[in-house]
Amino acid sequence: MAAPDPADSSDASEALLRPVRPLNAFEDTVERLLQTIRLGVLTPGESLPPERELAARLGVSRDTVREAIKSLADAGYLVSRRGRYGGTFLADALPAPRADGTEMHRDDIDDAVRLREILEVGAARMAAVRTLAAVEREALRSRLADVRGADPADYRRLDSRLHLAIAEAAGVPSLVPLVAQNRMRLNELLDRIPLMTRNIAHSDEQHEAIVSAILAGDADTAAQTMAAHVWGSAALLHGFLD
Known part of the structure; x- marks a missing residue:
C-alpha cells in the first residue's frame, strides 16, 4: 500500500x-x-x-x-x-477478508439492506397496528428471550428467528418468505464480518425496543427503531466489506 x-x-x-x-x-x-x-x-x-x-x-x-x-x-x-x-x-498486516472469493460491492450491500428496510420496517409497523393474539405475543417474547441469551455460534440463527417472528406478527403470510429470503442473503454478508460484543448488546437493546413497541401498539416507534437497527448493520457491512 x-x-x-x-x-x-x-x-x-x-x-x-x-x-x-x-x-x-x-x-x-x-x-x-x-x-x-x-x-x-x-x-x-x-x-x-x-x-x-x-x-x-x-x-x-x-x-x-x-x-x-x-x-x-x-x-x-x-x-x-x-x-x-x-x-x-x-496493524502491520490487516486481516484477510472472510469470504469465499466473491468480491462484494457497495451496490450489493445497499440492495440487500434497502430491501430489508422496505420489508422489515413495514413488518414492524404492521405488527404494531394489529391486535395480536396471545400466541403471537408470546412468540415475540420467546424469540426475544432466545436471542438475548444466545451463544455467539447461534446468534445469527436466533436473530433471524426473531425477525421472522416479527414478519409473522404483521399478519401478511406472503411477507414471511420474502423476509426469509432476504435474511438468507443478509446473513451471507454478515458471516463475512466479525461478531462484535458491543454491536450484539446494541442489537439486543434495539430488539427489546422494537418488540416492546409492537406489543404496546406503538407503530411509529416500532418502525423508527427497526429502521435504525437495519442501518446499524449496514454501517458495519459497509465498513468491513466495501
Whole structure:
C-alpha cells in the first residue's frame, strides 16, 4: 500500500472522521474507523488520533470510541501498545477478508439492506397496528428471550428467528418468505464480518425496543427503531466489506 501524501491524509481524515448518527453511534464509529483504514488514510503501523480527539470529532462518548477500538483490535485491524510511546496503531498486516472469493460491492450491500428496510420496517409497523393474539405475543417474547441469551455460534440463527417472528406478527403470510429470503442473503454478508460484543448488546437493546413497541401498539416507534437497527448493520457491512 503506497503511503498517502500527509496533506491529503489530513484532508481525508477530516472528511471521514465526522459526527456520526446518535442511534447507531457504535456501529457508525466502527464504520468510520474502518474507512480510514481501508482507504489508506492510515498506513500500517501509524497511530490513531487520541481517544479524546476521536470522540470530539465523531460526536460520541470516549466509551464508544474505546469499545469500537477494542472491537477492531479483537478483529485484528488495530494494535494497542502501552508505555511512553503507546497508543492505538494500525496493524502491520490487516486481516484477510472472510469470504469465499466473491468480491462484494457497495451496490450489493445497499440492495440487500434497502430491501430489508422496505420489508422489515413495514413488518414492524404492521405488527404494531394489529391486535395480536396471545400466541403471537408470546412468540415475540420467546424469540426475544432466545436471542438475548444466545451463544455467539447461534446468534445469527436466533436473530433471524426473531425477525421472522416479527414478519409473522404483521399478519401478511406472503411477507414471511420474502423476509426469509432476504435474511438468507443478509446473513451471507454478515458471516463475512466479525461478531462484535458491543454491536450484539446494541442489537439486543434495539430488539427489546422494537418488540416492546409492537406489543404496546406503538407503530411509529416500532418502525423508527427497526429502521435504525437495519442501518446499524449496514454501517458495519459497509465498513468491513466495501
